[in-house]
Amino acid sequence: MKKYILLALILTTFLNCSKTDDDTENVCTSNCTIVRGRIVTENDTPLKNIKLRLDYRILNAPFSASTRIIKETETDENGFYTMQFFIEDSEIGENGQGYFALLIDESHLSTENYIRKNDIYIAEAIYSLPTRDTIIDKSFYIPTKEFITVTLNNFLPLSSNDKFEVQTLYPSGLKIGQNDLIESQYAAQSSGFGNYTSINQVETFNNVIVARNEKNLITIIKVKNGITTIENFLIFVPEDNNINLTYEY
Incomplete structure (x- = not known):
């Protein structure tokens, strides 16, 4: 008390x-x-x-x-x-x-x-x-919301710490002049961080958030036996897109 x-x-x-x-x-x-x-x-x-x-x-x-x-x-x-x-x-x-x-x-x-x-x-x-x-x-x-589809293939973890994940980065926030990561004049905001992580051998995410009519940085994170590799892909996402990206573990 x-x-x-x-x-x-x-x-x-x-x-x-x-x-x-x-x-x-x-x-x-x-x-x-x-x-x-x-x-x-x-x-x-x-x-x-x-x-x-x-x-x-x-x-x-x-x-x-x-x-x-x-x-x-x-x-x-x-x-x-x-x-x-x-x-x-x-x-x-x-x-x-x-x-x-x-x-x-x-x-x-x-x-x-x-x-x-x-x-x-x-x-x-x-x-x-x-x-x-x-x-x-x-x-x-303030970005307009769009979605793309990403498939993560052949996730066969050898340890509990292994991971296969997709994240996105897009323009959002303050006008800073030049953002080389996404080729924009604005700062950036990200989506992902555990939301689009494989738990099965083949995982398809139909609702990966991106910014419409903007260049988005697609980041693929792989952890294998404690070794992390990161790959970045810059793509433009138009309105009513049918983008379907596939990556291998």
Whole structure:
């Protein structure tokens, strides 16, 4: 019983030491900082009505945290968004004890059509802004969901650690300029990691997730007697594809 009482006291202390300030109604008229960008999907198609939020977050271990909600907005019909705000003295450069968190709300996007990260998530963390009166560009890509079929043949394990697996990598997230792995201007997200692993001699996966109308990196992982080999194949996946890939163990 004493343990439960102590836990309740700790949680109460944490909640009491955590605070949130909502400054979204504040209007910046001078020395303003601007965060702007565009959110698109396949074929540079804009995504409208994507909600975004900018926080400044401070976590002082172990039980003190604060959040200043700075701005909220959403993308227009062309996928563009803009946030204009004033940075407080305690948030500038070396004075900053926390970080700016740019959140994206994907909750209204269909999981059948899009590869979502989460309902609401931190899309980008900005750890230091040295000055006010600056413009920061943060654009993002949300991939359209497609599936391919992959068959893994002749999986005959010699030990319990042997493995035959397929993973995929595709453009998703922040616009970074150049991603040589997938020949994209965006960062990458992966699928797999145990979801498409052979347990039988012949295994066919009809629902391997990839990004539509994009180049996807197909990774084949083989572990034989403790020796791991990895092969990568870059393929373009069109709409309504009938791609069926086969790999040998």
